[in-house]
Amino acid sequence: MGDTSVATQVATKWRKKRGSLIMALHEIQDVKGYVPWEDALEVAKTMNIPLARIYEVLTFYNFFKLEAPGRAVISVCTGTACYLKGNDKVLEEFKKELGINEGESTSDHSFHLQCVRCVGCCGLAPVCVVNGKTYGRVTISDVHNIIDEWRRKIEEEDKELAHG
Template sequence: MAKVKIPVNKVQELRVICKKFNNDPGELINVLHEAQNLLGYLPAEVQEIVAEELNVSVAHVYGVVTFYSFFSMLPKGKHPISICMGTACYVRGAEKVLEEFKRRLDIKVGETTPDGKFSLSCLRCVGACGLAPVITIGERVYGRVSPEDVKKILDEY
């Protein structure tokens, strides 16, 4: 068993989430969505608790967590940056925008800055293709981003 690091009240909340879905293994993905909303990510110990509550193996939960790109086992930065790598954004220069973010933050895709402020990831299409290339920081969507805009955007945070 992994060492328990998350606060006791969060563990309690996690069990409440599982109960809300009647501890039904068929609801595993919905449970994991809410768990990730609660904690920001899904570390091993969370998966163990969910497995116990839903009466499935930890391997099954781990299998599901790692299958879907929406779930993360690593904590994200305070301001998670996502660069849209959908086709529409790709042909309108998303790669150059990504390069600029990587250069300015000095991290790779999937990493978080040492101060925990920003994390960088790619996603496939937020559906705002009219604004391509698009990036999102938290809930906020930025459209028609050029590499020159990157500094200005980062300075907002």
């Protein structure tokens, strides 16, 4: 079972305030990248909210993730400008290269692929964002390089972790 101390802390902070379930769930996802089952159980216990209600909220909002996302989150913009400029084909290329559908993570949890509607820089369309880094005027041939760049970063992180 995972460590639920974050959930305990967050839920304790919000328990007295009515209507603050969403805030608590947000904070857990901010720290963990998703809301694990054990954490939801802990929130239920601490905030005295039935788990069924918590999952009504968690599954209603697209924002909440119930499973650990990949470490590099690839957001492909499918807003009007990016879509017209060919990001649908870029998305297909990402799917093919990673072997996953949108909204899914690779089995090694390295990558998560998702669509977003406009990231606010239509002048650079078509746009992709990976963990906050923006790529403009993306073409199909860039896809492989972007994945490669982040695969190397993840490998370096792993090495540092192993030595540290």
